[in-house]
Amino acid sequence: MHVLDYIGQVHLAATASTTSDYILSFDRVTGLSVDAAQAGNEGRFINDFRGVAAKPNVEFETYRDAKTGEVKMGVWVGGKEIRKGEELCVSYGKGFWKERGLI
Structure with a gap:
C-alpha cells in the first residue's frame, strides 16, 4: 500500500550534495536522486528502524505514476498493517x- 511520495529536488549524481542526509537514489541506471534537505514533505522524517523497532514497516520504492507517467519515489507499507500513531521506520x-563510519 502506498503511503506517500518522497518529495525533494531531483539531481544527477554528479551534482548531488555530498553532505545531505535526505538523498534517495532513484536507480543506478539514470543516476538521478531526490534530495529533501531543502524542499520536501513528511517523507523526510521517516527514521531508520534501528533502535526504534524490530524491523522496518515501510520501504522506499521507485515507481511510475499511472496517470502522468512521471517516475516517483514512494513510501510503501512493507508488510503488516501500520496502526494509527505508529512511527514509520525504514532501513537506511x-x-x-558505513559512509558515516558507524559500521
Missing part, C-alpha cells in the same frame, strides 16, 4: 551507516 541500508 548498510551503505548509509
Whole structure:
C-alpha cells in the first residue's frame, strides 16, 4: 500500500550534495536522486528502524505514476498493517551507516 511520495529536488549524481542526509537514489541506471534537505514533505522524517523497532514497516520504492507517467519515489507499507500513531521506520541500508563510519 502506498503511503506517500518522497518529495525533494531531483539531481544527477554528479551534482548531488555530498553532505545531505535526505538523498534517495532513484536507480543506478539514470543516476538521478531526490534530495529533501531543502524542499520536501513528511517523507523526510521517516527514521531508520534501528533502535526504534524490530524491523522496518515501510520501504522506499521507485515507481511510475499511472496517470502522468512521471517516475516517483514512494513510501510503501512493507508488510503488516501500520496502526494509527505508529512511527514509520525504514532501513537506511548498510551503505548509509558505513559512509558515516558507524559500521
